[in-house]
Amino acid sequence: MVRATIEHVAVKAGVSVATVDRVLNGRAAVRPLTVERVEQAIRQLNYQPDRLAARLARAREYRFCFVLPEGTNAFMIALADAVREEARRLTQEKIIIDLRHTDVFSAETLSTTLDEIGTVYDGAAVVALDHPRVREAINGLSDRGVAVVTLVSDVPNSRRLHYVGIDNASAGRTAASLMGRYLSGRQGKVGLIAGSLSLRDHVERQFGFEQVMLHEYPNLSLLPVREGRDDGAIVERVAAQLLSDHSDMIGIYNVGAGSRGIATALEAAGRHREVVFITHELTDDTRQALVGGTIDIIINQDAGHEVRSAIRVLMSKADKAPIVDSMERIRIDIYLRDNIP
Amino acid sequence: MVRATIEHVAVKAGVSVATVDRVLNGRAAVRPLTVERVEQAIRQLNYQPDRLAARLARAREYRFCFVLPEGTNAFMIALADAVREEARRLTQEKIIIDLRHTDVFSAETLSTTLDEIGTVYDGAAVVALDHPRVREAINGLSDRGVAVVTLVSDVPNSRRLHYVGIDNASAGRTAASLMGRYLSGRQGKVGLIAGSLSLRDHVERQFGFEQVMLHEYPNLSLLPVREGRDDGAIVERVAAQLLSDHSDMIGIYNVGAGSRGIATALEAAGRHREVVFITHELTDDTRQALVGGTIDIIINQDAGHEVRSAIRVLMSKADKAPIVDSMERIRIDIYLRDNIP
DNA sequence: CGGACTTTGAAAGACGCCTATCAGGAATTG
DNA sequence: CAATTCCTGATAGGCGTCTTTCAAAGTCCG
Numbered sequence: 001m002v003r004a005t006i007e008h009v010a011v012k013a014g015v016s017v018a019t020v021d022r023v024l025n026g027r028a029a030v031r032p033l034t035v036e037r038v039e040q041a042i043r044q045l046n047y048q049p050d051r052l053a054a055r056l057a058r059a060r061e062y063r064f065c066f067v068l069p070e071g072t073n074a075f076m077i078a079l080a081d082a083v084r085e086e087a088r089r090l091t092q093e094k095i096i097i098d099l100r101h102t103d104v105f106s107a108e109t110l111s112t113t114l115d116e117i118g119t120v121y122d123g124a125a126v127v128a129l130d131h132p133r134v135r136e137a138i139n140g141l142s143d144r145g146v147a148v149v150t151l152v153s154d155v156p157n158s159r160r161l162h163y164v165g166i167d168n169a170s171a172g173r174t175a176a177s178l179m180g181r182y183l184s185g186r187q188g189k190v191g192l193i194a195g196s197l198s199l200r201d202h203v204e205r206q207f208g209f210e211q212v213m214l215h216e217y218p219n220l221s222l223l224p225v226r227e228g229r230d231d232g233a234i235v236e237r238v239a240a241q242l243l244s245d246h247s248d249m250i251g252i253y254n255v256g257a258g259s260r261g262i263a264t265a266l267e268a269a270g271r272h273r274e275v276v277f278i279t280h281e282l283t284d285d286t287r288q289a290l291v292g293g294t295i296d297i298i299i300n301q302d303a304g305h306e307v308r309s310a311i312r313v314l315m316s317k318a319d320k321a322p323i324v325d326s327m328e329r330i331r332i333d334i335y336l337r338d339n340i341p
Numbered sequence: 342m343v344r345a346t347i348e349h350v351a352v353k354a355g356v357s358v359a360t361v362d363r364v365l366n367g368r369a370a371v372r373p374l375t376v377e378r379v380e381q382a383i384r385q386l387n388y389q390p391d392r393l394a395a396r397l398a399r400a401r402e403y404r405f406c407f408v409l410p411e412g413t414n415a416f417m418i419a420l421a422d423a424v425r426e427e428a429r430r431l432t433q434e435k436i437i438i439d440l441r442h443t444d445v446f447s448a449e450t451l452s453t454t455l456d457e458i459g460t461v462y463d464g465a466a467v468v469a470l471d472h473p474r475v476r477e478a479i480n481g482l483s484d485r486g487v488a489v490v491t492l493v494s495d496v497p498n499s500r501r502l503h504y505v506g507i508d509n510a511s512a513g514r515t516a517a518s519l520m521g522r523y524l525s526g527r528q529g530k531v532g533l534i535a536g537s538l539s540l541r542d543h544v545e546r547q548f549g550f551e552q553v554m555l556h557e558y559p560n561l562s563l564l565p566v567r568e569g570r571d572d573g574a575i576v577e578r579v580a581a582q583l584l585s586d587h588s589d590m591i592g593i594y595n596v597g598a599g600s601r602g603i604a605t606a607l608e609a610a611g612r613h614r615e616v617v618f619i620t621h622e623l624t625d626d627t628r629q630a631l632v633g634g635t636i637d638i639i640i641n642q643d644a645g646h647e648v649r650s651a652i653r654v655l656m657s658k659a660d661k662a663p664i665v666d667s668m669e670r671i672r673i674d675i676y677l678r679d680n681i682p
Numbered sequence: 683c684g685g686a687c688t689t690t691g692a693a694a695g696a697c698g699c700c701t702a703t704c705a706g707g708a709a710t711t712g
Numbered sequence: 713c714a715a716t717t718c719c720t721g722a723t724a725g726g727c728g729t730c731t732t733t734c735a736a737a738g739t740c741c742g
Binding site (some may be wrong): 344358368393397399 | 701
């Protein structure tokens with residue numbers, strides 16, 4: 001059986017190819033009766049336009065913009081690298097990807113950046129702060145016809161097309177379960193360090209972690225969250241403080257970046273063997289600490305997958321093609337010493 | 342900057358498009374000097390043929406064959422479903438995928454099936470037994486110009502193009518580490534049930550598991566492996582036997598299928614809370630047992646990803662395009678109750 | 683019924699590459 | 713030097729769709 005082409009449809013419907021095209025692409029007014037006939041022919045032949053031919057013919061460029069945080073956060077750098085790599089690979093498919101850095105922690109700056117994006121782009125992917133101002137900016141973009149996906153950290157209730165990232169509450173719960181099991185039979189305290197509580201992903205992780213911790217592991221008592229601002233030096237100070245304040249602290253969960261600081265503090269205190277340390281994001285630092293045994297578990301989201309997923313989603317939107325949810329679910333990777341790539 | 346086309350290259354090299362095409366596709370003899378000039382122009386313009394246009398022009402169909410085990414193994418059924426789904430999605434890209442079931446446990450049958458595949462296909466993906474006979478069949482296919490990827494279970498030293506699947510030794514080690522940590526501070530025995538020791542993936546998992554178990558967790562003693570033939574009923578008998586023989590068994594690692602049987606045995610013995618049970622593959626059965634608390638950890642490989650990866654690899658080969666290793670690494674998914682999708 | 687407007691058909695030229703053919707010029711051979 | 717063989721250019725047609733244009737036919741209204 002040969003694939004149906006637009007010509008077959010035209011013959012079957014007893015109209016010209018031009019009319020079929022009009023129906024398919026809403027190019028001009030077509031009599032309802034004719035539309036119906038064409039649509040029926042399409043259904044009967046199970047006709048689907050050849051995407052390759054379509055893209056070739058349109059000779060169209062797709063432009064997307066990625067807005068990422070500036071700064072030295074290792075994960076964000078990995079994300080930026082992934083964006084650049086995909087950008088390189090995709091030039092040959094007529095997809096142009098621009099990368100912008102901005103201060104995502106400032107609602108002001110971020111929303112200004114978003115407002116500036118204008119209408120040159122077909123879509124944008126944003127690592128976004130959950131803030132009314134930012135939500136407005138996202139809605140504004142959407143309304144102007146620029147598809148927006150949120151990346152890594154979501155902005156619910158906005159008119160974003162899609163959220164590309166892990167389920168952070170679930171990640172927090174996972175961390176708690178592992179912590180609880182690793183510490184089964186022991187009594188003590190567990191510390192929790194977050195980056196900034198204005199980024200939604202951190203809040204959600206914390207929420208999931210506390211939820212499971214409180215209900216399932218009464219033998220462990222949770223210390224109040226400390227903020228480390230995703231900064232190695234600050235995180236190290238906070239961790240050192242925690243360690244000296246609580247000689248019975250036997251677990252640490254780091255919700256944000258700056259794990260190196262915690263590792264250093266743990267090693268300095270000589271308690272890295274005894275304290276179970278769970279953190280996020282596989283980077284050079286965390287990998288090394290995992291192999292060395294200071295970190296016990298890394299919960300990761302694959303930057304490359306996220307970037308590719310974001311692009312696929314934006315492309316689908318631009319091509320009016322459906323998106324396959326099961327393909328776009330970003331999984332929570334759990335790395336132990338034994339399965340790091 | 343516009344993308345270079347074959348025409349630009351021709352102008353730059355001072356030859357005709359026909360000649361550029363000859364160089365690109367080795368269509369006819371071209372004087373070395375001319376070849377050099379063309380290649381230089383290609384480099385200077387950073388010309389890359391437009392894959393979309395090329396595929397459109399070739400108007401060629403790609404035919405691939407997936408050879409999977411017959412039987413009721415839930416993971417294999419999921420794999421077959423994934424193949425069918427991709428096949429459906431890809432008809433619109435002129436990719437035809439056939440699915441064959443065969444008795445992969447019989448080297449005889451499997452290799453006959455492979456031999457039959459003939460030359461209608463551009464490539465094949467095979468869940469293969471590691472057996473000299475099968476290796477020969479794979480090499481035969483390769484030599485006849487059919488690209489072969491091994492799926493889920495590898496056949497090393499064969500002329501397969503690629504292995505698509507997880508690192509099973511690493512998966513085994515991961516299982517052991519989690520087992521060890523979950524059972525930290527306790528003393529007892531750990532049971533190990535495999536499907537068949539003639540499938541390489543199982544052997545490798547067992548190897549990794551034992552390696553870590555023996556070296557790192559001396560408090561746990563490993564019972565000899567038992568074979569369950571991936572059959573729920575047999576597995577259940579084996580598990581029940583283990584449970585009654587060893588009242589101090591506190592962990593079970595199931596390397597193969599048939600987890601439902603173990604869960605049933607554990608529950609029947611009333612020891613599902615006390616025994617840490619780690620198994621492979623997320624299916625309806627295992628998911629349910631995980632949520633119910635009988636299974637503690639599921640180590641999974643995503644069937645959809647594997648199928649898509651296999652197809653990408655085969656397509657790359659057919660198009661003579663490079664394959665991006667980092668995109669094709671199949672990850673070991675670890676599922677707890679808290680992060681099942 | 684004539685003019686205005688709406689709906690359709692026919693066709694041509696992209697998009698970038700592949701494939702094939704034919705002829706002429708260059709290099710090689712005897 | 714003629715007869716081959718080898719290289720190369722030019723060109724045409726196709727892949728399936730999009731886009732646009734022009735003209736023809738159909739419909740509506742006053």
